[in-house]
Amino acid sequence: MAKQPELDDYRVPYFDDGKKKSKFSLDDFDPSAKPFSTGSKDADRARLSEIGAKLDTLQECLHAQQKRRVLLVLQGMDTSGKDGTIRAVFHEVDPLGLHIVPFKAPTPVEMAHDFLWRVHAQAPAAGELTIFNRSHYEDLLVPTVLGNLDAEAFEQRCRHIRQFEEMLAYNGTTIIKCMLHISKDEQRARLQARIDDPSKHWKFDVSDLEARKQWDKYQAVYCDALAATSMDCAPWYVIPADSKTHRNVMVAELLLRTFEGLKLEYPPPKESLKGVRVE
Numbered sequence: 001m002a003k004q005p006e007l008d009d010y011r012v013p014y015f016d017d018g019k020k021k022s023k024f025s026l027d028d029f030d031p032s033a034k035p036f037s038t039g040s041k042d043a044d045r046a047r048l049s050e051i052g053a054k055l056d057t058l059q060e061c062l063h064a065q066q067k068r069r070v071l072l073v074l075q076g077m078d079t080s081g082k083d084g085t086i087r088a089v090f091h092e093v094d095p096l097g098l099h100i101v102p103f104k105a106p107t108p109v110e111m112a113h114d115f116l117w118r119v120h121a122q123a124p125a126a127g128e129l130t131i132f133n134r135s136h137y138e139d140l141l142v143p144t145v146l147g148n149l150d151a152e153a154f155e156q157r158c159r160h161i162r163q164f165e166e167m168l169a170y171n172g173t174t175i176i177k178c179m180l181h182i183s184k185d186e187q188r189a190r191l192q193a194r195i196d197d198p199s200k201h202w203k204f205d206v207s208d209l210e211a212r213k214q215w216d217k218y219q220a221v222y223c224d225a226l227a228a229t230s231m232d233c234a235p236w237y238v239i240p241a242d243s244k245t246h247r248n249v250m251v252a253e254l255l256l257r258t259f260e261g262l263k264l265e266y267p268p269p270k271e272s273l274k275g276v277r278v279e
Contacts, residue, residue, distance in 0.1 A: 005035035007254055010238045012179075012230035015162065024227040026219055031183040032242040036250040044245040051252040052092030058256075059129050061264035063097030068262060069124035069173040072255060073132045076180030077218060078208045079190035080241050082133045085180065088248040089255065090131075099124060102133040115139040115157065116164055123168055136161060140225045145217045158228040169233035176258050177234060178251055179226060180241040184215055 012024055038047045062068055074082045086100060101122045110118045116136055124130035140157055143149035149157070165175055182190075191212070194204040211218070230236040237254060241247040 007237065007250075007257065010035075010240075010250075012226045012236035012238065014230055014232055014235070015228055025223055026179075026181060026226075026238065029181055029238045029240060031181045031186065031240050033240040034243050034246040035240070036253055037243070037246045038249070041245045044249045048088060048245075048249055048252055049092065051249075051256050052089070054256055055090070055252070055259065056093045058259040058262075058264055059093050059097060061266055062129060062259070062262075063127045064266050065264065066127040067172065068264070069126060069168075069171075070129045070258070070262075071124050071132065071168065071173050071175045072129070073135045073137070073175070073177040074180060074251075075135060075137050075178070075222075076241065077182060077187060077215075078211060079187050079194075080180035080182045081244055081247055082180060084244055085178075085248055085251055086131055086133060088244075089252045093129075097128055099128050099130040100133065101130060103135055103138060106139075116160060120164070124173060126172070136164075137225060137229075141218065141221050144221045145214050154224070155228070158225065161229050162231060162234075165229070165231065165234040174258060174262060175234040176254060177230075177236045178239050178254070179222065179236060180247060181238050182241045184212075186242045187212065187215075 010029065038044050062070065074085060076082060090098065099122075103119075106115075106118065119132075119136040122130065122132070140149070140154065140161070144154055169175060191204070191208060194200040226236045226238075239247055239250050239254075
């Protein structure tokens with residue numbers, strides 16, 4: 001009998017502090033794979049709804065406790081499905097205590113500070129589940145591909161990110177980072193769909209085509225960035241994302257298991273309310 005896939009099979013190896021060069025490569029992961037599919041799109045959607053109901057209860061416990069924090073980072077090439085993942089995975093989760101942060105190109109004010117300044121301000125507060133739609137990793141990827149960040153500066157930023165995430169974890173933040181991994185062919189189809197459908201024109205930017213020309217460079221920098229920043233306290237997972245329904249189920253499964261591992265419970269009853277009757 002074939003071995004059933006485990007989420008750890010898709011976890012990027014933990015950073016080893018430069019003792020040896022990581023052999024991690026995105027080429028080792030098939031973006032069209034569906035290891036966590038339940039058999040059909042309808043079955044996957046049913047499983048997603050089931051997980052969503054559980055996440056709703058767990059997120060309510062997180063919010064009620066006001067102690068722990070959870071940060072979900074979503075990265076990926078254009079059209080990999082960051083927006084769609086958020087809509088699908090959190091469709092049944094109460095927005096109370098849910099914080100979604102879409103990171104765009106830095107503003108002039110943000111550029112005048114260190115690259116983590118704007119990110120730290122959006123880190124989850126006690127009781128919050130925060131989702132980063134893109135993140136501080138854009139400040140590794142884009143300037144490196146464009147040639148504005150040399151190897152030494154890249155390594156320095158990786159070190160700062162590791163220290164930043166270690167600090168968040170030390171202060172009670174559970175961090176999960178997902179690389180939504182799509183193929184170049186699938187990206188072409190999704191970009192074309194945006195061009196062909198007037199209702200999706202708002203999602204298309206000509207700069208998307210320029211970034212596509214740099215596909216191989218982005219893939220290489222992603223490999224280096226993920227290998228240098230996957231830690232026990234902040235692991236990276238590669239999510240095969242050519243199938244939208246599979247992508248959603250896998251992210252949901254990962255988030256559910258993470259929440260279940262926190263052993264969340266509602267706060268204990270208040271002694272002052274014992275015997276109280278509302279007239």
